[in-house]
Amino acid sequence: MLGSLARWWRGSPDPAAGTGEDVLQPDAPGPMIWMQIGPEAASAGLDGALQVLTRLHRVRPEMRVILALPPGLEPILPEGVELVPPPDESIGVARDALDRVKPGLVVLFGNELPGTLITGADRENIPVMMVDVCLPPPLRRLGRIGQRGLLRRIGRIVVRDQASFGLLERQGLDPAQIDVGGALGLPPEPLRCSxxxxxxxxxxxxxxxxxxxxxxxxxxxxxxxxxxxxxxxxxxxxxxxxxxxxxxxxxxxxxxxxxxxxxxxxxxxxxxxxxxxxxxxxxxxxxxxxxxxxxxxxxxxxxxxxxxxxxxxxxxxxxxxxxxxxxxxxxxxxxxxxxxxxxxxxxxxxxxxxxxxxxxxxxxxxxxxxxxxxxxxxxSGGAAAAEAIVRAILREFDAARAERTS
Missing domain, CATH: 3.40.50.2000 (Glycogen Phosphorylase B;)
Structure with a gap:
């Protein structure tokens, strides 16, 4: 079931909310991040994203996260995370959603570049970063990630491996804005024996x-x-x-x-x-x-x-x-x-x-x-990768907040 923020965003009242005090409002206190997972990344599974969200809540429990997922996905989410559908393919709709929620950072999970969301965030002066980026073997083709105009609007990219780092660098991205975080994933449960x-x-x-x-x-x-x-x-x-x-x-x-x-x-x-x-x-x-x-x-x-x-x-x-x-x-x-x-x-x-x-x-x-x-x-490196991504997210978020308040 969609959380209270999703109902508020869609403009439909929550009959169980009474006066509406339990429904998150755009000016509700506390820091907020918008995280979006596209269809390609979601189809590969949500374990890595949930690993990051769990770690983020543990490190900074006051942080609220709006998680935009493709329709039909309703995972069990950590505390402080609200599930919403992604905005329509319209810059106006994306800007309106971001203006209502006013997140301090947009985090894109995986390789996909949602152009309307990136453009809308750029016009609203909201920084955007990408995490868990991995250009697929064996050819390491760019695909949609090759849209250089959109990539130039991304402030920080956390890739899984050195090969992805090198390919993005060859596309003209500043190496200083690319981190190698490793591959997410829970360590496999070792097979047992007597x-x-x-x-x-x-x-x-x-x-x-x-x-x-x-x-x-x-x-x-x-x-x-x-x-x-x-x-x-x-x-x-x-x-x-x-x-x-x-x-x-x-x-x-x-x-x-x-x-x-x-x-x-x-x-x-x-x-x-x-x-x-x-x-x-x-x-x-x-x-x-x-x-x-x-x-x-x-x-x-x-x-x-x-x-x-x-x-x-x-x-x-x-x-x-x-x-x-x-x-x-x-x-x-x-x-x-x-x-x-x-x-x-x-x-x-x-x-x-x-x-x-x-x-x-x-x-x-x-x-x-x-x-x-x-x-x-x-x-066993999935936990280290989650830690690296959370550190990068919080660095970008804190830097943006400091810039806004300076």
Missing amino acids: EAERASMAALTHTRPVWLAASVPQAELAAVLAAQAHAQHHAHRMLLILAPDQPDDALELGDRLTDEGWTVASRSLEGEPDAETEIFLADDPAEYGLWYRVAPVTYMGGTLIGAAGHARSPFEPASLGSAVVHGPQTAPYADDYVRLDEARAARSIHDETSLGEAIADLMSPDRAAVLAHNAWAVT
């Missing part, structure tokens, strides 16, 4: 190099086995924990691998690998939290040729300290892989030869640790 099982498995494998091939489809099995054989030339006691994309195929797969000369054990039969096991079949999808903790390196199955029926998110191993190796076929988690790659938090490979080389190379604890550390920073 601590007793983890300790037991760690004790069995602590003297052996171990890697995990997660959710491997049949079409990639030959590449994974070739990578294991290659890596064994560098570490002959190498243990591969192999989690097939179709767990029901594990028993048949075990027989096949045994016939091919591999020493095989499985979770469902033997329960644990012994000192001679070369391939351990992890055939229970509920135990990925255990395998990510045991294996310092994880290859994300299906990313080499795109055949996984049950693709796993790379943030699963990344959040648990396992270095991520992946091929070029990253759907449906392409954005997550881009974030990891840009942060040098994953190793990209392109064929079975490079997979084997990557696994052998990452058996060096130092190299795997660098990837794991960078990945942890990515998966």
Whole structure:
């Protein structure tokens, strides 16, 4: 349901408001920000925006925020936030809305440039800033964000990554007005496991190099086995924990691998690998939290040729300290892989030869640790990004207020 400010703005009285004292008025005391989220940004989810709003309320509880969202979206909002529809595509309507509300700052969330709102704010002498701007891979096309006339009216832009910073700089924007804030998002909930099982498995494998091939489809099995054989030339006691994309195929797969000369054990039969096991079949999808903790390196199955029926998110191993190796076929988690790659938090490979080389190379604890550390920073960095955006918002708001009162 629309809040009281929305009813006031539309000019419709709130029958429950009595005399109207509970309805926010344009001259109501306290600082106010107008935040607008366009359809493109809203379609990607509101978690990041809500993270910023929650942090903003915690830092400055007296701040009121008018949140303009596309129709049909009614999220649970933090205290002090009123939901309204965005103004019509008319400069006059936008100016009238801003004149009524008199916000101290307009904050645009995402890449979209609402021309009427920006122009209206400019004519009302209200500063405008953009946050959570990310020019999409792989081409980093400008799209609507390339409207230079509107961009010149933006006082501050907070981008997600260095690539977006560079592209805006090449468009002629002053680097001093662009901040790199990082990517928003709540840290993923780490997959759980039994601590007793983890300790037991760690004790069995602590003297052996171990890697995990997660959710491997049949079409990639030959590449994974070739990578294991290659890596064994560098570490002959190498243990591969192999989690097939179709767990029901594990028993048949075990027989096949045994016939091919591999020493095989499985979770469902033997329960644990012994000192001679070369391939351990992890055939229970509920135990990925255990395998990510045991294996310092994880290859994300299906990313080499795109055949996984049950693709796993790379943030699963990344959040648990396992270095991520992946091929070029990253759907449906392409954005997550881009974030990891840009942060040098994953190793990209392109064929079975490079997979084997990557696994052998990452058996060096130092190299795997660098990837794991960078990945942890990515998966836990959403809170830092929210903090950076809130700081930028308050800096712009306070500077504008000081200028108005000077």
